[in-house]
Amino acid sequence: MGKESIEGTAKILNLLGNETRLSMMGLLLINDCCVCEFVDIFKMSQPAISQHLRKLKDVGLVTEQKKGQWVIYSLNRETTYFSLIQDILNHIPDQKEKLIWLEQQGLKISCN
Template structure:
């Protein structure tokens, strides 16, 4: 394993070592989400959520796409570390229930 690859893998694992970012990635494996949805799911402030997303985006793990006034985040499946991210996500509880609860509260559609 090259030093570069070791460094890169360590950085990815460090990012995913934060439980909020790990849960975000678990959500994004099946759903695109916007900041306001993450704010509701994690009960955190918008600036705190944005900081987590910025770290993931700076690493190239997530992409953003503007839809109207909202910015939606999705996993960057083209990233060379995506297989690693996928493997890690397989080892955490499914996050889909959080999206279902958001829909039941009528908060999933606030960004559309």
């Protein structure tokens, strides 16, 4: 089992210790998402969402990829913290329902 430093792990846990970011990670485990989808799901301002994503990106937990006018965020499955992330997300309810709701509202972006 890969052991990470206390400092690094604490930093990651601190980031995931926020309901919005934790749920974002749960969503990204199922599906890549763009910023505007998160805005609809969390009913939160676009800058607030962008700032949460920035924090996740800064520690390497997610990656971004431009697709037309959208920016698609994905889980970074290469980070040394990915197995920790998986273990943690295993303990929260499946976030699929939020994606289903998004589709039902006709808000799912299809940029693939």
